[in-house]
Amino acid sequence: MFTSEEGAVEMLEELGAYQIGHFVLASGRHAQGYVDAWAAYADPGSSHRLTTGLLSLALENEDESKPIDVFMGPERAAIWLCKEMSILARRNYGRKVLSMFAEKDKSRPDEKYAFVIPRRWAGMLKGKRVAIIEDVSTTGGSFAEVARLVAECQATVVMVVIIWNRGKVTAEQTGVPAIFALVNQTIDSSEADKCPDCHS
Numbered sequence: 383m384f385t386s387e388e389g390a391v392e393m394l395e396e397l398g399a400y401q402i403g404h405f406v407l408a409s410g411r412h413a414q415g416y417v418d419a420w421a422a423y424a425d426p427g428s429s430h431r432l433t434t435g436l437l438s439l440a441l442e443n444e445d446e447s448k449p450i451d452v453f454m455g456p457e458r459a460a461i462w463l464c465k466e467m468s469i470l471a472r473r474n475y476g477r478k479v480l481s482m483f484a485e486k487d488k489s490r491p492d493e494k495y496a497f498v499i500p501r502r503w504a505g506m507l508k509g510k511r512v513a514i515i516e517d518v519s520t521t522g523g524s525f526a527e528v529a530r531l532v533a534e535c536q537a538t539v540v541m542v543v544i545i546w547n548r549g550k551v552t553a554e555q556t557g558v559p560a561i562f563a564l565v566n567q568t569i570d571s572s573e574a575d576k577c578p579d580c581h582s
């Protein structure tokens with residue numbers, strides 16, 4: 383089990399979820415590394431280390447008198463992460479924490495952060511304490527929207543737990559009570575014409 387941010391980065395590298403090299407991002411910028419947890423999702427036998435880390439982070443930071451009832455996050459990362467965390471919570475801590483996710487709202491295809499909580503789960507959320515789970519955050523737009531939907535269901539968001547907070551997004555910026563991340567680091571990137579790898 384890793385105990386530091388460096389250890390978490392090392393683990394993500396081992397799982398293929400963090401690659402060091404030269405990458406052209408969707409924005410056109412050139413970056414010196416790339417984080418993408420999907421390689422880890424494809425290998426659950428190895429990557430339970432990742433969800434164990436997220437689970438520890440959540441439970442270390444919860445208010446013991448107000449325990450977390452639900453892990454919930456934006457699809458599709460949360461489908462995998464929350465289920466795995468829920469299983470580990472039961473197995474390792476004897477805790478029942480439900481696992482849910484918010485789906486993309488296909489009726490609003492033009493909106494970047496359009497999510498909807500499936501109706502069946504929306505009804506189950508009332509009065510529950512929810513930890514929002516996310517893999518990589520750049521702006522926090524996705525988890526902030528899911529947090530808003532959770533509040534609409536009369537549930538309480540108690541924290542946000544992220545694998546890699548790439549944008550160093552803060553609780554103040556996104557209106558959530560607290561954010562915890564395994565890795566809180568930006569990844570260096572630059573405009574294409576200023577890229578040190580392309581113009582050295």
Ligand SMILES: [Zn+2]
Nearest residue numbers: 412577579580
């Ligand atoms: Zn470059």
